[in-house]
Amino acid sequence: MITPQYRWQIKNVDQPSSAAQELATAESISPLVAQILWNRGYQSQSAAHEFLNPGPEQLHDPNLLHDMQKGIERIEQAIGDDQQITIYGDYDADGVTSTAILYETLNEMGAKVNYYIPNRFTDGYGPNTAAFKRLIEAGTQLFVTVDNGVAGNEAIAAANEAGVDVVVTDHHELPAELPAAYAIIHPRYPGAEYPFGGLSGAGVAFKVAQAIREEIPQDVLDLAAIGTVADLVPLVDENRVLVHFGLQLLQQDERPGLQALMKGAGLNPAELTEQSIGFGIAPRLNALGRLDDASPAVELLTTLDDTQAEALASTTEQKNRQRQDLVKSISTSALEQAQDADHLDRPALVISGHDWHEGVLGIVASKVVEATGKPTLVLNVNDDGRAKGSGRSVPAFNLFTALDGHRDLMTAFGGHHMAVGLTVPSDQLGPLADALDQEAATQKLTESGPSELTVAATLKVDQVTTSLYQELAKLAPFGTDNDQPLFAFETANVTQVKAIGKDHTHLKFQLQEGTHQLNAIQFGAGAAAAVVALNDANSQTAVVGAIEDNVWQGRHTLQLMVKDLKVSLPPVVDARTKQLSAGLFQAPGTYLFFHRNIYQQLVKQLPASAQAVLYDGRQLTEQTGGTLFLVDCPDATTDLEQVLNQLQPQQVTAYLYKKESLEQLGMPTREQYAKLFKFVESHQQVDVGHQLAELVKFLQIPRTQLVFMIQVFFECGFVTIDHGMMNGVAHPEHRDLATAPSYQLRQQQMQTEKDLLLCSSADLLQRLHAPLN
CATH class of the missing domain: 2.40.50.460 (OB fold (Dihydrolipoamide Acetyltransferase, E2P))
Structure with missing residues (x-):
């Protein structure tokens, strides 16, 4: 199952309404597609037509963005006065494409411009005060931030104190206290009139370029499309237009860097789609910033030199492979931890490890969420007692809200509903996990069920x-x-x-x-x-x-x-097997064992969503809640019937594994018993614990059979066994071998094999169905 x-x-x-059918006729589309549009809110012909036909006329006036005119005037002043402009970007795909858009735009206008991409590990996200001061000392006279800035109060205040203006262009959530920047260009600025708030950082940079040029900057549509898709912003309205035309440009792109990058990724430009960006181009650009310095990504996007483009693309591909290897390695450890005893029953997870690369922990957290369905924090614990990492969530759990009330446990924290970044003293990981459990209860996470x-x-x-x-x-x-x-x-x-x-x-x-x-x-x-x-x-x-x-x-x-x-599955599945493999233990359910040795060998291989039960003849109280897997063959058919009567599972999958068939082996012959009896009469102090192989060879009796015969002799008083040493008993009492418990058990096991293993599938299903009715 x-x-x-x-x-x-x-x-x-596929059962469209009359309104959807009318829309289909008006727009010459299938009724099925018309119904999808209708369900998504495009219920008039004009709305549907605009959606189906993205055009440049659908781009909004960039001057409607808050502080756009003010910001442009300051940039133009800097160009006219030959002031050094530094574009302060970000290390992800949206950040580097934003940087490239404005860097190329200002370069073409004759500006004295450079760019700075902060390092994830030394500068952190957003304006960094020390980095700002270094750049000012190096000659920067105007900062233009892209894809960051609205939370850079301290660094921007330091720039103001040094007499350097900062024009912020950003799209992230606005904090309660905004920085004292010269201008803040943001699509969701409070009170602003911009008609679409869903732009990416690259989208905002594109609008700035549009305002500066006073025309649509068609040559950077490819960069805008990459940033928009990479940042998972809404692909509607203006973003839909940017990606639609950006993909057309990418399909015939003349940028040497992108050509080399796509070649390395195995992408055919002529068949490029938004998925090519999301799964091919963006991860490679992100890999640079996740592992090291992301500045080469801007060089890759803006270079006109074919040789340099090839070298940068090669480096990017190597970093991406390194990123993939790190994600695979850390994910394996993280998923094992997610299923251990300390985490298995928790509704949300706090997972940590040593020497885990912090640049990939967000990806790892996503993989754990995907595998477990649980909100997850994944952190790397440093030698200095600091744990730093990322968290990802599920729609039913607001991770930011859950952690926001526990800032006393963290030294740094930020994010939103579905994703967070945080730094925690390592001795606070336990309290943080407990707090997350409490928040899961408050938000009724376990009651929400699977996402729709x-x-x-x-x-x-x-x-x-x-x-x-x-x-x-x-x-x-x-x-x-x-x-x-x-x-x-x-x-x-x-x-x-x-x-x-x-x-x-x-x-x-x-x-x-x-x-x-x-x-x-x-x-x-x-x-x-x-x-x-x-x-x-x-x-x-x-x-x-x-x-x-x-x-x-x-x-x-x-x-x-x-x-x-x-x-x-049907109520009962005949899956009898003579060989157990890991694939048999992947599904959730209850795995029932009749023999302790097999239970001990396999219990650790079960998934987190499964439970193991060892039947020892006592009343079972476990709740199966679904499928019961009969792992091994019981000694008695009555044991199986009792189990099914007690548990009443919804479904039964019968593996009924048995390593060796006793029915096929049969009972020992009179000659074999006589041979063993004669041997014990003439041999003393036989070390059966260590010399069994030699004894098997000497008597020419199969190992399983010989062990059984020795046990029967012991139970009948024909031999003694003390600390593995076997000795024959002189003048033993006459006793029928069939009275030995082992002999009776063997007969019972052989009959059970006939009933469960050697019968037809139809007979087995009928036998297993009976106790369930």
């Missing part, structure tokens, strides 16, 4: 056509507030299941209905390939995903990018 991560809210857009997932409609495989894909593509570019439509498939058979990728990280399978097939891929779900339920022809599988165009060696095929997956 595979439990879905989300609650699916199916909107049935909007699903456009339920489709059949044969409905996935090129025509449908082309219609859906009219809604692109996709992103925040303009999600790619998702579709559910509930009646298809799942075939050709396998794990793919270098480390078998991803899951690939095929949906099949009749003669129609659709390939499907789910990133990061490779372990599911070994889950018995997914491979069971009797399982009921439902899939939600986005329809995409897969291009391989010039050939286009449609495929489903899976967002969520659920597999329901």
